[in-house]
Amino acid sequence: MTRTKSVSVAATVVVTALALTSCGSSGGAQVGADKKQTLTVWAMGEEGTRLKAVTDEFTKQHPNITVKVTPVGWDVVHQKLVSAIAAKKTPDMAQMGSTMMGEFIALDALEPVDTKTFKKSDFFPATWDSNVKDGTAYGVPWYADTRxxxxxxxxxxxxxxxxxxxxxxxxxxxxxxxxxxxxxxxxxxxxxxxxxxxxxxxxxxxxxxxxxxxxxxxxxxxxxxxxxxxxxxxxxxxxxxxxxxxxxxxxxxxxxxxxxxxxxxxxxxxxxxxxxxxxxxxxxxxxxxxxxxxxxxxVGGASLVTFKNSAHKAAAEELTQYLTTPKTQAKWYEADKALPANKAAWDEPALKGGGDSLATFKTSLDTAKAIPxxxxxxxxxxxxxxxxxxxxxxxxxxxxxxxxxxxxxxxxx
CATH class of the missing domain: 3.40.190.10 (Periplasmic binding protein-like II)
Incomplete structure (x- = not known):
């Protein structure tokens, strides 16, 4: 995790109830995206408290998919994820900080990204590269940070x-x-x-x-x-x-x-x-x-990952697509001030009129490098x-x- 708006932000959102037995899927037979189902998502920090409003909009377009968002504090997420993976009780999806990717790729816990659906060219290069190991991408860039x-x-x-x-x-x-x-x-x-x-x-x-x-x-x-x-x-x-x-x-x-x-x-x-x-x-x-x-x-920030253990991978892909479209990314910027990882989002009105400071960060993202x-x-x-x-x-x-x-x-x- 690299996004630290202030020292207190990363540790502010505390999980009050996160029983592993109720947080994820069993990894059984896959459920089609058009079937009635519940998609479980863990999101961290401020994003965890704000994501529900966005997923409610998604649900209006996909009434068969109920999205259950669980806020998780950055200070506890690592241990929660490791425990969930060991118990094979992961959520279907999660927000994952850029510097966390390597460990969870190595644990063989993440589903590879379908590169026919998600294109590297749609994103700032470094945001994509931070998710790639041995030529395979394991996360789709959601938002970006740079200095x-x-x-x-x-x-x-x-x-x-x-x-x-x-x-x-x-x-x-x-x-x-x-x-x-x-x-x-x-x-x-x-x-x-x-x-x-x-x-x-x-x-x-x-x-x-x-x-x-x-x-x-x-x-x-x-x-x-x-x-x-x-x-x-x-x-x-x-x-x-x-x-x-x-x-x-x-x-x-x-x-x-x-x-x-x-x-x-x-x-x-x-x-x-x-x-x-x-x-x-x-x-x-x-x-x-x-x-x-x-x-x-x-580049830091966060990506969206789907866990191999999920039985709802098709629905997870639908939600990931929704969250990374230019229009949704622009709306997310207005709500969270998180820089869009999708390059086309920067042409949306919310970002085009963002002033000199925002233009500086856009310039920086164009040339930034990934943390491996x-x-x-x-x-x-x-x-x-x-x-x-x-x-x-x-x-x-x-x-x-x-x-x-x-x-x-x-x-x-």
Whole structure:
């Protein structure tokens, strides 16, 4: 899971009753989509509380299909899914975070996607690629997240800079100018703890690097990776970013006060800032992540998966089709502010009039790269975060990358 509107969001929706004996299908004979049936769906976080309204519309068009949506908290979903798979009592369908895909593909729990029904060309490439293992797709992209740079334009002008940073050099120069002009920190950058990898991967991709090389092995000590580690470390080495991190920290308030006038995050932060810091409306911009070789962010978000154990695969395919049509995706954006994964949805009125910030995220999605679906992603990410913690405190990037590479090689099979 990579969509974190705030730290509390991912853990807010708590499952109060989720008995495995009543949550899924037995995996028996398949039921045709035209037959009367109940389709069970698990959805996470805020999506779990909002999806029912959308599925009610689906049911009007498919009155024979009753859709039962169960909200599941991001903090408990992993264990719930693992337990359900072991008990062969999975739901028919689920929303699945992008970084969860690898593990559940490896568990052989997911039904391959029918690529005659769902076309890769309909979606942003990275949203599709995050679901593909050994040439087979196991999920259909639902919504997308990517990262962009937020910066205070008013404070930049006071610091003598009136141009958006488009390169690494310009980004560090702006951070230094902010601090010289009185900001406590030139930028916000997470140095350690869970999620720190999200502050670094865009540097890796923009430098031309990969998490996993073409040979299927980690590429964390490549020249591009070392360059990305070094650039990222420069903010801490020069005192432009704080070396310590408090779990649960939300940059919104400090962005509004000017203490941390620059940071990288996802699209949900636009609404957070406008709601919580209305005094800076019109005084900040969102631009693509600054470039090294390229400006390349990464894609998170969620896909829709059908479980092999489901007896309602035809109905699941119907609902998946409905949820990923351009019009439904546009309606979902209006309800949830989740970026559509279907490219055609961006031509719908709800998105075409979304302003400069939304256009920035569209540009970022066009060029973003996937997080590969690794079976041991959590351990892999934790290893990267451990290396980042050391580098932020002054460890040599090259030596740390070399040690990280050895650790990561043991996590990729």
């Amino acid at each position: 962009a740079l937020y910066y205070r334009t008013d404070l930049a002008k006071k610091a003598g800079i009136d141009k958006a940073p488009s390169t690494w050099k310009e980004q560090q120069a702006l951070a230094a100018a902010y601090q010289k002009a009185g900001a406590e920190w030139g930028t916000d950058l997470q140095p350690s703890s869970t999620g720190a990898w999200q502050s670094w991967v865009q540097y890796l991709y923009s430098a031309g690097g990969e998490l996993i090389g073409k040979d299927g092995e980690p590429a964390l000590d490549s020249p591009a990776a070392i360059r990305a580690f070094t650039e990222w470390a420069g903010y801490f080495k020069k005192g432009l970013a704080k070396k310590t991190f408090t779990p649960g920290y939300d940059v919104t308030k400090d962005f509004g006060s000017g203490k941390r006038p620059m940071f990288q995050s996802g699209p949900w932060m636009v609404a957070n800032i406008d709601d919580q810091q209305p005094q800076i409306k019109g005084k900040y911009k969102v631009v693509p992540v600054p470039a090294d070789k390229t400006s390349t962010s990464w 679906p690794l079976e041991k992603w959590n351990e892999f990410a934790a290893a990267v975060e451990g290396a980042l913690a050391k580098i932020s405190q002054g460890a040599d990037p090259a030596a740390t990358a070399k040690a990280l590479q050895k650790t990561a090689e043991g996590l990729v099979g």
